[in-house]
Amino acid sequence: MTGIIYVIFAAALAMGLAGGGSAIGIGYAGRAANGVLSEDPDRFGIMLILVALPGTQGIYGFISAFLIILQVDLLGGTPVELTAVQGLQFVGAALPIALTGLISGIHQGKVCAAGIGVAEKKPGDAMKAVIYGALVETYAVLGLVITIFLLNGIQV
Amino acid sequence: MATGRVRKASLICPDNLAGALLEGVQSWGKMEFISIGEGSPSDPDTGNWEKISFILDTVESYAPPEPAFRKLRDGVPRVSISRAREIEEQVDIASDYGKLRKLDLDIKQAQSAISESEREAQLFKGLAEIPVSSSDTEFDTLYAEIGVFENVSAGELGEGVYVFPVAGPHKAVFYFRDSAGDTRRALEEAGFRRTGLPEDKTPEEAVKSAEKRVSRLKEKMSSCREAIRKDFLPNLFEYRVLGDIYENRIEREREALKGSETAYFKVLEGWIPRESEKELVELLEENFPAAYAEFSAPGKDETPPVILKNRGVFRPFETVTTLYGTPGYGQVDPTPYTAPFFILFFGLCLSDAGYGVVMMLVSLLALKKLKLREGAKKFLRMLVWGGGMSVLVGALMGSWFGNAARGSFLDRFMVYDALENPEQFLYFSVGLGFIHVLLGVIISAGKNILERDYREAFFSDIPWVGVLVFGGVFGVARIMGADAPARFSGYLVSAAAAAVVLFSGYRSSGIAARIGSGLYNLYGGIDYLKDMLSYSRLFALGMATAILAMAVNEIAGFLTSGFGYVLIPFVLLGGHLVLNLFMSSLSAYVHTSRLQYVEFFTKFFKGGGRLFTPLSWRSRRVELAVTE
Structure with a gap:
């Protein structure tokens, strides 16, 4: 039964770290965007895209945590009985999205904050800055792929 | 193309x-x-631009703000060039400018006088208790001044200086004319700030007079503003037409x-x-x-x-190409190849029929009902196609707002369940990557042949096409357990790889250097593998949409009691439309673009061109139309 403690820890790890990365990333981008908006409120639309971009890691973390919760039927109130080894497998499976989400979220936020500078000076090139931001997210996407496959491979 | x-x-x-x-x-x-x-210059008539610009700036500031939705719905009014010319003849720009300038100047002068009078009233309000004017404080042997001490108390000013409190912090200072020099120096050191008294009036009378003046000036300002509203605001449309006519005239001048x-x-x-x-x-x-x-x-x-001349479904996707760069003159325009893959990848990333329907309907409605600029129309048309593909992909995968429609008749369209067999979705995504990358190399070969760079086409591109095609056949044959085709295609892969080693280093001099360079190029083939694996993002984003939609449905499912029922619509609308549809379509757009730019365009697209920008009537405030 101790396994369930590790499973809860795994879900918390996926959501907490990836969500934390997104929160920090959005924090960087949001501060930069507010600076621009104080001068030119009409740029809200493109700023919103650049600020929202680092938010995806948190969603990937949420998805992974949700898959973990579903897999052990935590939502139903009577979770599957698991050994400690099985529980630790969930922790291992959660790590790819947790770590890539945390680190890429922070760095994507920094790239997007710089991109906001581009959008301010050359609004026509703002989407190019969005694409640069997306390059950083690649690794969170790959982290999510591996987490999904690892979770799929765990026998409960 | x-x-x-x-x-x-x-x-x-x-x-x-x-x-x-x-x-x-x-x-x-x-x-x-x-x-x-x-x-x-071919047209000396551009001198009026400054007058028009002033009239427009001034009158626009009096126009009531137009609601953003109405602006989107109605767009800007359409005016034919001939009608615009009639308007130009009707409006007496010089006369309107003169009258408006005078009104504007009157307002500005009144504003300045109001500030001055208000400052005066504020100053003398503090001295209202003093019943004298400055002319009452002139004596033969004494000077009398009123002010505030900022630094020290009045006691340190020395002999022969008399200080009396008169009103609040204000002090009256009396000193003898004989010792005026020394006393003034002492007053300066003591931080004495003179406020003075009004001439010929007591402070109380001065306050009343300033307040009357302010009221009169405000009335004047108000009547000037009313005159602008009455005489000029009704002509705003005409001024806007003139603004656009003159801007186009200036552009013609630049060309001349x-x-x-x-x-x-x-x-x-x-x-x-x-x-x-x-x-x-x-x-x-x-x-x-x-x-x-x-x-x-x-x-x-x-x-x-460079002129991009795509039609129909391909045209909106020119924005994807030009966002990356403009192809050089005579080079391949990647738009026709970009469009189908963009639509397919977008559909796979969004992968939900319900979201696709919403996206299509909203985009079609906006295209039909709103008067949008060409750039916005192109973007919405891309969303219509992407949404349509999402409907197809979502229906085949049984995803209608996640698992909301599971068990309904819609299951009849489902041929594959990504949540049951996710690895097949991944293989499909990487398989699409293989086709996309291969197409990129084939386009490169075709482009080099057209540009008569036969060595690059036959020594580099075509051997790589061989490696990729036969490698693909080899991989499929191995998975299917077909030994003979696997062996045969294996030989062909080896032959194509040998061609890469022998020929792709043709730019180097000397056989050893060529083969060394060829070997290095063969090693560089790992980039193709890396590119194909990058398409696994299609799988990840598709799964992310489906699972997040499922999570929203699950959360709504928990609320089926008491007050929870009230929250269900908010959770479903907010979760599906605001959170998932917005974030997933943003990710779909951004990552689909990235696959085009990083994995596909790099195979053949050089860029460096400049888009054809002919001289035409530009519309800003109104839509200037050549025809009636």
Whole structure:
């Protein structure tokens, strides 16, 4: 039964770290965007895209945590009985999205904050800055792929 | 598909015809002028621009703000050029400018006088208890001053100086004329700030008089503003038309300055689409018989502008191409290859039929009901196609707002469940990556053949096409357990790889260097593998949409009691439409673009071109139309 403690820890790890990365990333981008908006409120639309971009890691973390919760039927109130080894497998499976989400979220936020500078000076090139931001997210996407496959491979 | 070809057109016309000719070409809208000299202005009438600009800025500030939705719905009004010209004749710009300038100046002067009077009233309000004016404080042997001490107390000023409190912090200082020099120095050191008294009035009377003045000035300002609202605001539409007419005139002037001239003739040169040569000749014959045109092909040392000429479904995707860069003149335009993959990848990333339906309907409705600029229309058309593909993918995967419709008749369309067998979705995504990357290399080979760079095509591109095609066949045959085709394709892969080693280093000199370079190029083939794996993002984003939608449904499912029922619509609408549809479509757009730019375009697209921007009527405040 101790396994369930590790499973809860795994879900918390996926959501907490990836969500934390997104929160920090959005924090960087949001501060930069507010600076621009104080001068030119009409740029809200493109700023919103650049600020929202680092938010995806948190969603990937949420998805992974949700898959973990579903897999052990935590939502139903009577979770599957698991050994400690099985529980630790969930922790291992959660790590790819947790770590890539945390680190890429922070760095994507920094790239997007710089991109906001581009959008301010050359609004026509703002989407190019969005694409640069997306390059950083690649690794969170790959982290999510591996987490999904690892979770799929765990026998409960 | 290669970019559109252009011809160089040289127009020669009598000097006095240049202005009309430029306007004719502007209405035609298919010629981009080239700078060939230091021409002179063709139309001296641009001097009114400053007056129009002032009138527009001033009157616009009096216009009530238009709701953003109405602006989107109605767009800007359409005005024909001939009607715009009639308006120009009706409006007396100089007279309107003069009257408006005077009203504006009166308002500004009144504003300044109000500030001054308010400051005065504020100052003397503090001295209202003093019943004297400055003329009452003139004595033969004494000076009397009123002010505030900022630094020290009055006791340190020395003998013969008398200080009395008069009102609040204000003090009256009396000192003898004989020792005025020393006392004033002492007062300065003590930080004495003189406030003074009004002349011929007591402070109380001065406050009342200033307040009366403020009230009178405010009335004057208000009547000036009312005059602007009454006399000028109703003509705002006409001023906007004039604003656009003048901006276009200035643009024509800029083009005229690019031309060259003799004593009697003006010469203008520019690029036109190759197929429009006859049209230009007819335009000149019909409207400007005194003008003459000559045509020539672009010279080798010239860099003509690039025309993207995609039609139908492909046209909106030109924005994806131009966001990355403009192809060079005569190079391959990647738009027709980009469009189908963009639509497919977008659909796979969004992968939900319910979201696809919402996206399609909202985009179609916006296209039908709103008056949008061309860029916004192109973007919405892309969303219509992407949403449509998402409906198809979502229906085949049984995803309608996640698992909301599971168990309904919609299951009949489902052929594959990504949540049951996710690895097949991943293999499919990487398989699409293989096709996309292979297409990129094939386009590169075709482009090099068209550009007569046969060595690059046959020594580098085609061997790689062989490695990829036979490698693909080899992989499929191995998975299916077909030994003979696997063995045969294995030999072909080896042969193609050998061709890469032997020939792709053709730029190096010496056999050893060529083979060394070829081996390095073969090792570089790992990049193709890396590129294909990058398409696994299609799987990840598709799964992310489906699972997040499922999570929203699950959360709504928990609320089926008491007050929870009230929250269900908010959770479903907020979760599905605000969170998931917004974030997933943003990710779908951004990552689909990235796959085009990083994995596909890098195989063949060089860029460096400049888009064809002909002189045409630009519309900003109104839509200027050449036809009625």
